[in-house]
Amino acid sequence: MSVGLDGQALFDEQQLEIEAGSLSRDSIERAVPGLDGVLSIDLGGRGRQIKQKGILRTRSIAELNDRIDAISAFMDSDTHTLRIGSGREFSDVRMDSFNTNNERTSGSGVSIDYEITYTQLKA
Numbered sequence: 001m002s003v004g005l006d007g008q009a010l011f012d013e014q015q016l017e018i019e020a021g022s023l024s025r026d027s028i029e030r031a032v033p034g035l036d037g038v039l040s041i042d043l044g045g046r047g048r049q050i051k052q053k054g055i056l057r058t059r060s061i062a063e064l065n066d067r068i069d070a071i072s073a074f075m076d077s078d079t080h081t082l083r084i085g086s087g088r089e090f091s092d093v094r095m096d097s098f099n100t101n102n103e104r105t106s107g108s109g110v111s112i113d114y115e116i117t118y119t120q121l122k123a
Helices: 061-072
Strands: 003-004 017-020 022-029 038-058 080-084 089-106 107-119
Touching: 038 061, 038 089, 061 089, 061 107
Parallel strands: none
Antiparallel strands: 003 080, 017 038, 022 038, 038 107, 080 089, 089 107
């Protein structure tokens, strides 16, 4: 499964998990004198949370830091398009958090676990 942001292939395909939450709506409910029950006003769709987990692998720590910097650049409060190799696309996503942990070295290079949380503003 290939994953990219705005057409840039930034993520490894192995051990990749993407979890798209349910779309949500918002409303206001008010009691009105003389009305049995409540008045409910639909405020429309409010988007959803999307979580992405995986492992970044590079040949050196310098390459890993460059890749982390390239991904971090998408935390710019702008909206982007997240594409998954299965053909699914999430438009109007904002990157809210990018966390890394468990950096380790192996015979072929360096790897680190990561987790990204997006908010899809429109569905």
